Amino acid sequence: MASTRLVIFNDSHGWHTQQLQHAFSHYDIDITTADLAQCYIDINNHNKVMIPGLAGDRPDIVxxxxxxxxxxxxxxxxxxxxxxxxxQGVRVYNSAKAIEFCVDKARTSLKLAEAGIATPATWSCEQITIAQQIAT
Structure with a gap:
């Protein structure tokens, strides 16, 4: 049986990557480190997302x-x-959806409030004039 193909994405591979590599070293896992900024989408290729170091193969886990x-x-x-x-069936840990929720504070606050989770008084806007109106 072929090894599991794991990709660790980071823009700078340091101790996080080293710890993960060590943790997975006890298993039959081929680890590739890559930067999402170096990936590309090839519509003409059946794998679509091309990841450096995988020679066109699709990973099993990211x-x-x-x-x-x-x-x-x-x-x-x-x-x-x-x-x-x-x-495409790749197990993605820290998925795009999770990242979107983590960086979008307004959406996260809305979802928390909708779920009935106590949320401090919060407002979000783009323009300083609107913020000033709300704050006064």
């Missing part, structure tokens, strides 16, 4: 430890890669 800063388009693209991998 662990996301970090995503490099970037423009809205760059971050959206990286999350698209994670969404697609999950849709």
């Amino acid at each position: 662990i996301v430890r970090g995503i490099a800063p970037g423009s809205l388009e760059q971050i959206t693209f990286r999350l698209d890669c994670l969404h697609y991998l999950a849709e």
Whole structure:
């Protein structure tokens, strides 16, 4: 039976990656480290999300430890890669949806309040004039 293919995504592989590599060293797992910023989508390839170090193969498991800063388009693209991998049956830990909720404080606050979880008085807006109106 072939080894499980695991990808650890991070924009800088340090102690997080080393700890994960050590933890998985006792199992039959091939570990690849990569940066989501280096991935690309190839519509003409049956694997679609191309990950450096996998020679076109699809991983079995992905662990996301970090995503490099970037423009809205760059971050959206990286999350698209994670969404697609999950849709293809890859187990993604720290999924795109989880990341979206963690970084979107307004949406997270709304979801907490909708679930009946005590949430402090919160408001969110884009314009300082609106914030000033709300605050006064």
